Amino acid sequence: MPPTLPATDTLRRRAHDALSRVGAEIPEGRGIQARTPITGEGLFALAAAAPEAVEEAVAAAHEAFLEWRAVPPPRRGELVRRLGELLREHKEDVADLITVEAGKIRSEALGEVQEMIDVCDFAVGLSRQLYGRTIASERPGHRLAETWHPLGVVGVISAFNFPAAVWSWNTAVALACGDTVVWKPSELTPLVSLACARLLDRAADDVGAPAGVHRLLLGGRAVGERLVDHPRVALVSATGSTRMGREVGPRVAARFGRSLLELGGNNAAVVAPSADLDLAVRSVVFAAAGTAGQRCTTLRRLIVHEDVVDALVGRLAGAYRKLPVGDPFDASTLVGPLVSLPALDRMQEAVGRAQAEGGKVLAGGQRRLADIAPDAAYVEPVVMRVGTQTGVVREETFAPILYVLTYGDFDEAIALHNDVPQGLSSSVFTRDQREAELFLSAEGSDCGIVNVNIGTSGAEIGGAFGGEKETGGGRESGSDAWRAYMRSATNTVNYSGGLALAQNVSFL
Ligand code: NAD
Secondary structure, three states, rough: OOOOOHHHHHHHHHOOOOOOOOOOOOOOOOOEEEEOOOOOOEEEEEEEEOOHHHHHHHHHHHHHHHOOOOOOOOHHHHHHHHHHHHHHOOOHHHHHHHHHHHHHOOOHHHHHHHHHHHHHHHHHHHHHOOOOEOOOOOOEEEEEEEEEOOEEEEEOOOOOOOOHHHHHEEEEEEOOOOOOEEEEEEOOOHHHHHHHHHHHHHHHHHOOOOOEEEEEEEOOHHHHHHHHHHOOEEEEEEEEEEHEEEEEEEHHHOOOOOEEEEOOEEEEEEEOOOHHHHHHHHHHHHHHHHHHHOOOOOOOEEEEEOOOOOHHHHHHHHHOOOOHHHHHOOOOOOOOOOOHHHHHHHHHHHHHHHHHOOOEEEEEOOOEEEOOOOOOOOEOOOOOOOOOHHHHHHOOOOOEEEEEEEOOOOHHHHHHHHHHOOEEEEEEEEHHHHHHHHHHHHOOOOOEEEEEOOOOOOOOOEEEOOOOOOOOOOOOOOOHHHHHHHEEEEEEEEEOOOOOOOOOOOOO
């Protein structure tokens, strides 16, 4: 049977029904076009936020902050718990919208909502664990302590590829920490954000939290820029390309605001001669071709020992040739569409440049379904051998291209691994403990995420998430990432009855 795709009308109805079940209305108007990458066609014309709306949203969030910061943290956790319950109830609805708007296959869309539920659970626990330390004072009868306070309004700017989860990492933690949130989602995924915002409004209503704890602003870069420049926005948490971060970081710094930047990656895995190749092949295919190569943690470079490269590459090419590309709602599909035709152009251009630099395509690269969906961007993931790590290999192309390089000794592998401007996620496949430990050590991978015998993508929310160098340096989600959403104060309490100055200073 020839491959088929759902009609745009069917997808429009599916999105409309999911939004209705969530209770969200579609703000029809001008400025934003909701589209689906499944057919590449438009779904709804939506109203973008006017400049005054940014002002109003930040003012409302600030007003709500003045109340919310005084609510005991475990009570704040009740709002996040309610959000988690509503997400469980509407898991399918939010996943439907993620598939319609971001083109994710079903199990990954459901996985994204599960990640939101997990981070809500995490933040509920966190609401009882916002610990400060007590520090030994050098003075008798004194107590020295660190306390943590809410920060203010957090501006969240998010990317299209995790249209819901990135918001929840920030928002669940920020709310537990006593902050309020104004969210500017990607202009490519407005429907997902309408559903998320509505669920949080409902949760706030249910637990009696101030309505202004969360505001949504639909719009493009101009709306984001207004949020970035707003003096009342204490923290700008921005997820997206390094290009975006390069613009946002200095603007926030210029007004002495705080920023948390989660930017592009160019993630690599090293495959050593002792590696379990079955495990490596399965991990690599998921990490490199999953989500159609559109994860910040997507595996883009494979650095393979010269003794095993032929065996590994043969198996990878075989697996790539069998990858089912097509309708992400179809349970047998593993690779959905790229987000847009320009994304496909960028992929083809990158493959062309790599070929011009001496690279050789081993499998993939053909466009698919263009006859039935000329506006959609279906493409076979590409695996290619490249001789050196120059030019295009050092850039993040947000598409499923895996460049295979070789190495002779392990130090060379680490040097190649680290010789890119980005520093998000990394892996080593080895059964040699010395190699694994070296890769994890200070002399090993320079990334924020460093794995052994598992791919670069698919992090759990319990660990802090983020990367170094051009990836921006931010940490979100688990571990002690919450500290970025709060401010600390150092307290000295003198209960001695006398005055003892620090460093034995005498005065009066
Ligand atoms: P993008 O940079 O085009 O857009 C991201 C967001 O930033 C959008 O909401 C956009 O409107 C906004 N924006 C763009 N320029 C802005 C500006 N000057 N001021 C304020 N806001 C601005 O990214 P994208 O194409 O949506 O997403 C893909 C990129 O995101 C990839 O580079 C990927 O690696 C990265 N990403 C990183 C992480 C991470 O955690 N490190 C997670 C997901 C995606």
